[in-house]
Amino acid sequence: MEPGPPGGGRPHEPGPFLSGPRGADLAAPASSLSVVAAVLPAGGCGERMGVPTPKQFCPILERPLISYTLQALERVCWIKDIVVAVTGENIEAMKSIIQKYQHKRISVVEAGMTRHRSIFNGLKALAEEQPNLQLSKPEVVIIHDAVRPFVEEDVLLKVVTAAKEHGAAGAVRPLVSTVIGPSADGCLDHSLERARHRASEMPQAFLFDVIYKAYQQCSDYDLEFGTECLQLALKYCHTKAKLVEGSPDLWKVTYKRDLYAAESIIKERISQVICIVMDTKENKEHVGHLLEEVLKSELNHVKITPGTLCHAGKGLQQIILEQCYNFVCVNVMSSDFQETQKLLSLLEESNLSILYPVVVVSVHFFDFKLVPLSQKMENLMWIREFAKEVKKRNILLYGLLICYSQDEQKLQESLRQGTIIIAALIKERNSGLVGQLLVA
Numbered sequence: 001m002e003p004g005p006p007g008g009g010r011p012h013e014p015g016p017f018l019s020g021p022r023g024a025d026l027a028a029p030a031s032s033l034s035v036v037a038a039v040l041p042a043g044g045c046g047e048r049m050g051v052p053t054p055k056q057f058c059p060i061l062e063r064p065l066i067s068y069t070l071q072a073l074e075r076v077c078w079i080k081d082i083v084v085a086v087t088g089e090n091i092e093a094m095k096s097i098i099q100k101y102q103h104k105r106i107s108v109v110e111a112g113m114t115r116h117r118s119i120f121n122g123l124k125a126l127a128e129e130q131p132n133l134q135l136s137k138p139e140v141v142i143i144h145d146a147v148r149p150f151v152e153e154d155v156l157l158k159v160v161t162a163a164k165e166h167g168a169a170g171a172v173r174p175l176v177s178t179v180i181g182p183s184a185d186g187c188l189d190h191s192l193e194r195a196r197h198r199a200s201e202m203p204q205a206f207l208f209d210v211i212y213k214a215y216q217q218c219s220d221y222d223l224e225f226g227t228e229c230l231q232l233a234l235k236y237c238h239t240k241a242k243l244v245e246g247s248p249d250l251w252k253v254t255y256k257r258d259l260y261a262a263e264s265i266i267k268e269r270i271s272q273v274i275c276i277v278m279d280t281k282e283n284k285e286h287v288g289h290l291l292e293e294v295l296k297s298e299l300n301h302v303k304i305t306p307g308t309l310c311h312a313g314k315g316l317q318q319i320i321l322e323q324c325y326n327f328v329c330v331n332v333m334s335s336d337f338q339e340t341q342k343l344l345s346l347l348e349e350s351n352l353s354i355l356y357p358v359v360v361v362s363v364h365f366f367d368f369k370l371v372p373l374s375q376k377m378e379n380l381m382w383i384r385e386f387a388k389e390v391k392k393r394n395i396l397l398y399g400l401l402i403c404y405s406q407d408e409q410k411l412q413e414s415l416r417q418g419t420i421i422i423a424a425l426i427k428e429r430n431s432g433l434v435g436q437l438l439v440a
């Protein structure tokens with residue numbers, strides 16, 4: 001990964017939840033003087049996923065799942081240190097992920113044979129001086145599974161604030177299915193009243209001294225078979241955890257289908273804003289403006305924002321800050337790819353595509369009556385070369401040829417067809433289609 005321009009920081013997390021700079025609308029935990037750290041157990045083998053790669057390293061849009069979880073935690077500026085526990089054989093892979101995706105404030109420790117042992121190793125790294133790690137004991141520690149990528153700042157804040165008051169806190173969800181207890185002969189012994197029970201999810205937070213003492217005292221049986229940190233705090237420190245209602249997105253990626261669900265959520269989040277760039281602003285009759293209007297009316301759930309490539313890309317910098325990962329570039333006035341090439345250079349210079357694939361649809365209008373199709377196609381075939389080049393930087397370039405007609409009705413029909421194609425390209429982010437020229 002090549003470094004970006006000076007000051008061109010890594011982009012923010014997309015999604016409907018952040019309006020300004022990361023977490024600007026959320027205050028730091030109750031007392032802003034408290035030091036908060038996080039421990040992420042990531043040393044499992046993902047048996048239930050049924051694939052050779054441990055699920056935390058499985059790719060979603062070509063980036064490992066764990067990187068999304070790290071991103072969700074590191075964007076919270078009041079979390080000082082994030083300790084990740086991975087198996088010895090994955091330590092180097094983990095370090096490369098941290099470097100490649102420019103994660104900050106992360107320390108890596110060796111995982112244990114069970115989740116509880118991995119968490120304990122993370123806590124030890126925070127409590128005791130470690131030769132290669134510069135960590136200090138926090139007042140509050142968050143524990144969060146590396147395979148729950150959609151944790152939001154508001155729930156982290158809620159569990160931390162509750163942990164400061166109660167000693168321990170954890171996110172819960174209503175049960176989806178009823179929990180039943182079977183007897184030894186495989187028959188129903190008893191069932192729990194669903195409305196009176198909750199599913200324990202993550203994140204959880206603890207006063208550090210409470211959870212560390214609990215882990216130091218707990219039995220080998222607890223470390224081997226236990227699945228609930230809140231229970232350890234109760235059993236060994238008599239600390240009754242406060243339960244905080246969490247969102248459905250906190251679920252744990254466990255089975256293969258969960259990877260598909262996670263990918264859909266991520267794609268949905270990064271498809272909410274489309275920037276339309278064109279080589280003229282003044283002329284309202286410009287066909288690019290007509291396309292903009294159709295995009296706005298057909299994709300009314302998406303924010304369509306005009307972008308400018310003039311003034312050394314200042315307009316684009318702003319759009320990058322607004323977490324836009326989709327660009328429609330209209331080439332009309334300039335020669336075939338001039339505007340698209342300008343846009344691609346600016347995107348390549350920025351760090352926008354480090355975390356998510358950026359879609360660029362290069363739009364070209366074409367009047368059958370004026371230019372022979374073969375001649376136009378010959379020029380546009382260059383798109384394949386450009387696409388191959390920018391794919392290396394995680395930019396997905398597609399071409400779209402829209403038939404231009406003097407007949408207004410026909411033109412509107414082509415524009416609507418073009419909009420459908422643009423929406424599909426953005427939604428799918430299909431890397432197999434890069435460099436293809438689609439016709440509307």
Ligand SMILES: Nc1ccn([C@@H]2O[C@H](COP(=O)(O)OP(=O)(O)OP(=O)(O)O)[C@@H](O)[C@H]2O)c(=O)n1
Binds near residue numbers: 054254
């Ligand atoms: N020895 C272990 C086992 C699990 N974990 C971590 O604990 C979290 C939740 O555990 P789980 O979903 O059970 O993960 P796996 O043990 O990997 O999955 P499976 O039970 O299907 O094997 C995961 O981030 C996992 O990597 C860990 O750090 N160390």
Ligand SMILES: O=C(CO)[C@H](O)[C@H](O)COP(=O)(O)O
Binds near residue numbers: 115145201229
């Ligand atoms: O949901 C949880 C809350 O405590 C844990 O993630 C879960 O219990 C871990 O167990 P396992 O590793 O066996 O899935």
